[in-house]
Amino acid sequence: MEYTHLGRSGLQVSRLCLGTMNFGQETDEVDSHAIMDAALDYGINYFDTANVYGDRGGTEKILGNWFATGGERRERTVLATKVYSDMGDWPNDCRLSALNIRRALDASLKRLKTDYIDIYQFHHIDRQTPWDEIWQAMETAVAQGKILYVGSSNFAGWHIATAQAEAHRRNFTGLVSEQSLYNLLTRDIELEVIPAVEASGLGLIPWSPLSGGLLGGVLGRQHKGKRRVEDRLTKALAAHRDAIEQYEKLAADLGHEPGEIGLAWLLHQPAVTAPIIGPRTGDQLDAAVRALDVRLDAEALSRLDEIFPGRKTAPEHYAW
Template identity: 70%
Template sequence: MLATKVYGEMGVDWPNTSRLSALNIRRALDASLRRLRTDYVDLYQFHHVDRNTPWDEIWQAMEIAVQQGKVLYAGSSNFAGWHIVQAQEAAARRNFNGLVSEQSLYNLIQRDVERELIPAAQAYGLGVIPWSPLHGGLLGGVIRKANEGVRRLEGRAKETLDRLRPRIEQYEAYADELGHEPGELALAWLLHQPAVTGPIVGPRTLEQLESAVRAVDIKLDDAALARLDEIFPGYKTAPEDYAW
């Protein structure tokens, strides 16, 4: 599957040279197709929410792109649950398919999407594509690698590790207990979550790619999932999460 995104500035900072205006969608899509050397993409994703462009304008531009054969499906990224609702209801009024996927930050450490985004995706039939599944490598055996001198942390990653060190130590120990590499376990956990279709991985080596592929075959039982929830607590669906 070939996917790309639209949102960022493509030139001078004018209203129609960035975000999700109809003109920018058309120009950015044509530019992407030229760079990719293809005549269509399978998935064209809105990289962020555009609070200034009406959904009717966005969907009109996408309808034209689909009719021209340049795009098969539309997706979103970094949306909130209510943005999904807005998008899908506007698309339904136009008899258009709307979004088929949402790309969100989701991993064992960062689970905010469980409150509203994932329930919205389930309700409207969207697949969730988690980005940063290893949370910048912190779920990939970072403590072991640091002790072995394989990796050195600094900046925000070091601050996060210092804050979460007891939990990450428990996590790496539990991965050893299960007989899995920490990174493989983190990816496998995501594949057990509702609406998740497949996390985005960024392997730098063949070994890392092979490790990510092995995660597909890992089956986690209820006890294992419960233990991971103990180490990295998640959220209930809203409003139960905070009101019941």
């Protein structure tokens, strides 16, 4: 396994991040524990979850039960979870108020059966709460030893810049990572988020690296009769069928599965720290790990850019 620093921090994480959103929904607890054990065996030390996953806390409980089995599972894991989403029916059960951050953090710690979280992440920007309040709450959590680092998810470039400026004004470290939707088909963050991430020294953690399965060899499986295209992919496949056909042909020419190419492309992007993989089975985990050995030369990268055109840095993408 390859490791790298998470942004400008001293924290070292694996080049793949194990996403746990399927645990408790698509994958039962026994199989979820087996996948996490296999991930550690592969050397994946970076696990991502959120308080809302698994019907408001179910996924965190699965991780907590896994940590409780011992074997230094918690000590070997860089644990990231998130706060923001609605966790109840009362007004202060969501977003980034100091009250909700305090309550949500304590609830996550209890479900996860741990006394600290390595990376506590804002799941979304909160436009109604001032940064002074948010950063004060995070400073308190750090001082209490409940969290070590702070990350963001689904932030725009200017949100990252503002968050960092406000943190620096308080002599606080601020953000060390940003999770964004990023894959060959969805490259909008190349306009402003990636420049902001690079300028601020944040690690970039792409989610949905295979566009919900669209870049995972959907046509090949369809042709082989191994599965029917899921309803949620039908419309997207119709809109991108020509590009997907070219992509799967290129993968075959390169001697790799399409999913391996999609992950490998992200690993070749300088700003990317670790794509989030979300295996539902052990076989899917094995397939994702194989992407670490895929090397794409300049010709292959250029061909992928032809199939899936990217974005130039703003404002040059749309102005001079």
